[in-house]
Amino acid sequence: MTETSHCTSEQLIAQGYDGPWPAPIKLNLFLHITGRRDDGYHDLQTLFQLLDYGDDLYFRPRQDAKITRHGSTLPGLSPENDLITRAARLLRKYGSPELGADIYLIKRSPLGGGVGGGSSDAATTLLALNRLWNLNLPIEHLAQLATILGADVPVFVCGHSAWAEGRGEILHPATLPPRWYLVLTPDEHISTARLFAETDLKRDCPRLSLPVPDDDTPDDNVFTPLVLRQSPAVRHAYEWLNQKGLSPRMTGTGSCIFSSFESKNEAESIRLMLPPELSGFVARGLNVSPLLEKLEPK
Numbered sequence: 001m002t003e004t005s006h007c008t009s010e011q012l013i014a015q016g017y018d019g020p021w022p023a024p025i026k027l028n029l030f031l032h033i034t035g036r037r038d039d040g041y042h043d044l045q046t047l048f049q050l051l052d053y054g055d056d057l058y059f060r061p062r063q064d065a066k067i068t069r070h071g072s073t074l075p076g077l078s079p080e081n082d083l084i085t086r087a088a089r090l091l092r093k094y095g096s097p098e099l100g101a102d103i104y105l106i107k108r109s110p111l112g113g114g115v116g117g118g119s120s121d122a123a124t125t126l127l128a129l130n131r132l133w134n135l136n137l138p139i140e141h142l143a144q145l146a147t148i149l150g151a152d153v154p155v156f157v158c159g160h161s162a163w164a165e166g167r168g169e170i171l172h173p174a175t176l177p178p179r180w181y182l183v184l185t186p187d188e189h190i191s192t193a194r195l196f197a198e199t200d201l202k203r204d205c206p207r208l209s210l211p212v213p214d215d216d217t218p219d220d221n222v223f224t225p226l227v228l229r230q231s232p233a234v235r236h237a238y239e240w241l242n243q244k245g246l247s248p249r250m251t252g253t254g255s256c257i258f259s260s261f262e263s264k265n266e267a268e269s270i271r272l273m274l275p276p277e278l279s280g281f282v283a284r285g286l287n288v289s290p291l292l293e294k295l296e297p298k
Contacts, residue, residue, distance in 0.1 A: 007071070012058045012104055018132060019058030020106075022290040023124040024050050025115040025283075026155065027181060027251045027258055030218040032205035034165075042196065045165045045208055047217065048155045049176060051183075052290065053283035054109050055117060057084070057124050061132050062100040067092070072107030074118070083122040087149055091126055095135050112189030114254020116152040123156030124291055131295065143169075152252075159289035163210040172210050175287050180267040183251075183258045184241065184280040186233040192253040195223050224250045231255065237278055244270065260285075 009020055029047040036042055055072075067088045074082055084103055092099050103125065109117030126142050129135075139157065146153035151168035163172040195201065202222040212218070227250060228235045234250070237257045241248035246259035261267040267282040274280060 007104065009056070009058075015060070017058035017060045017102070017104060018128075019104075020056035021059065021124050021128045021294060022054060023057055023109075023117070023120040023156070024052065024054040024286065024289055024291065025109045025117055025120055026050050026152070026161075027115065027183070027249075027256075027285075028221060029249070031221040031223065031252065032208070032218065033201070033203045033222050034205050034207045036203060037167075041167050042203065043166065044151075044168055045205070045210065046163075046168065047174060047176075047212075048162050048164055049179075049181075050155075050159075050161045050286040050289055051115075051181065051283040052286050053183075053281060055121055055124075056106040056108075057121060057128065058104040058106075059125075059128050059132055060102040060104075061129075062102065063098050064100050065098050066100040068100075068102050069105065070102060071105040074107075074111065083118045083149055083153075084125050087122040087125040087145075087153075088129055090145055090148060091129050091133070091135065091137075094137060095133050099133050101129060101132070110185040110254075110256060112254055113185055113256035114190070114250065114252025115183070115256055116156065116252065119150050119152035120156045122146070122149045122153050126153075126157060127291060127295060156289065156291070159292040161285070161287050163212070165210060174211060176285060177214070179285045180261045180264045181258050181283050181285060182241075182246075182261065182267045182270055182280055183256050183283060184237040184274075184278055186231070186237050186255045186257070186278075188231050188233045188255045190227055190231065190234075190253060190255050195226055195253050198226050201226060219247070219249060221250045221252075223253050227253075227255070240275070240278060244273075246270065 027049045146157045160173040
């Protein structure tokens, strides 16, 4: 068996890997833009809901300075340049230059769907290697490093569902009511850069005082009308849920469309009704990431 072949968890552990280290995905329960920044970015306000669904990573530390990615590959991006490898290289600056690792990714999260799969993988890499390399950097330091890697990475490092503003790095932990989600995953990658460049993107949402009371929490995403106009596949998923009276929403700047439910059975019953051209999964909303539970002393 080669290192790059498909491996089970048991096989990876037998090869000396530590894991699984979870990388849960998120939903944006709403997403507003409140203005442009002097640095060229936009000011956002959103509510991140973590889910009990995502990728798994396995790590095997080494002492020859090599950081090597195995397992699932990402289309159009070499393993040497993806967020996982970049996160490991960034973290290594705070330890010995001989530090290295074999990193194996089992990918479940949809690509380009707006659920933060790549960002979560990067966050898990920071937290796992901080432990396995015995760097012992505090979580506040890791959250600062996360902002270098991407706007969604800090929420996964901090490990709580959260209200967010700024570029997404100013976080206010949120305790959200129990909910289940059906997430539809159209096979389409949406360009975030293209959406931000659209002239009719709404950039003047009123600034909210966070956190917002439950009854007043918005449920809109300023990118939804743009994506529905550009993507027939996303529009079909949105309209299918809408026809069922399920108040569909889009997450992030991606293609995934979701609806919320009181119970798993309700969500699963709708999933089983999906036509052949639509696919999706059911996941439970979390307030605390399973990654933090992994880090707790045993």
